[in-house]
Amino acid sequence: MGVASPLPPRRSVRGRSPRLLAQSRQRRVSLCETLDRVLNKGAVIAGDIVISVADVELVYLGVNLVVASAETMREWGQGRPPAGCRGAASLASGVTGA
């Protein structure tokens, strides 16, 4: 495909002593930030026009970072059990130690 994963730059500054984080951690956290936005924010269309709305239930990254919020779930009124976690498994394989 030739197009690298498009992650926006992310930098880290410590109070009184600016420093940059290691590149690998930067990319990882940036990916979490990306997922938080892509899955959790943005415009939504209510109703039947949508054949499909992402089967996002709770996507856990690493230990305890919940990316898809309860609000998103409520919004869509999906009372289903978190079967959507099947998607999470392959996601999490590339994202560890959030």
Added chain:
Amino acid sequence: MRSSGCYVYGLIRTAENKDFGCIGLEHDGRPGRVYTVSVDSVAAVVSEYAGRDKVLPLRRNLEPHHRVIREVMKTATIVPMSFGHVARNEAEVQRTLRRNRDSLRGELDRVDGKVEMGLKVKWDVDNIFEHFVGLDPELAAHRDELFGRSHAPTPAEKIELGQMFERRLAQEREAQTERVTEAFRAHFSEVKVNPPKHELTVMDLAFLVPREGVTAFEKCVYEVAGTFPAQYLFDFSGPWAPFNFVELDLHQAAA
């Protein structure tokens, strides 16, 4: 008219038909061609999508979703859709654009020429409780009183101490958030305060910043960070599409 569905990435203001190339979600075994479907001056950025099943939040789908938003962002202000919207066809997309025309225009105007910058401030300490006990003599005295006795504290007493800590944490977050947003005042048109997801998070902010103001914003991060003690870590990211500033709940097109 195409027979397959349309995956919708976001909305932009343009009257022309644009082609962003084959960078979309996979369609027919290849990255789908990304183009616009417009009504008057408002356009949806879409690609063909044949899948009958739900679009799963897999890496192979999330990556192109975000890639398209990033690519479109280079030349236009995009109101991003949240992941996973597939319309039946182009006509459905057009009907939805038409039906929501006013709110779409309002939203596109509000974020026009602006990008989102993320700023997370964290306490970079091993034990946040210890950190606060060190800062707050009242909390320290209460803790010492409870745990310095010959008998163990009761659950109720521990809960009370925990609540005291929580209140102190919330106060500190609120005060620092105010301090930081005030320091950035000149650099943003809107700010969104997201609830912290982790106990070490002081604040999780998103700023809506003019595109040409990104450099000044970044400079401001360094300046503001310099006024904080070393156990505060400032993480900033961006520019992003205005994910945190989209308040659209579009209505489906009337059948």
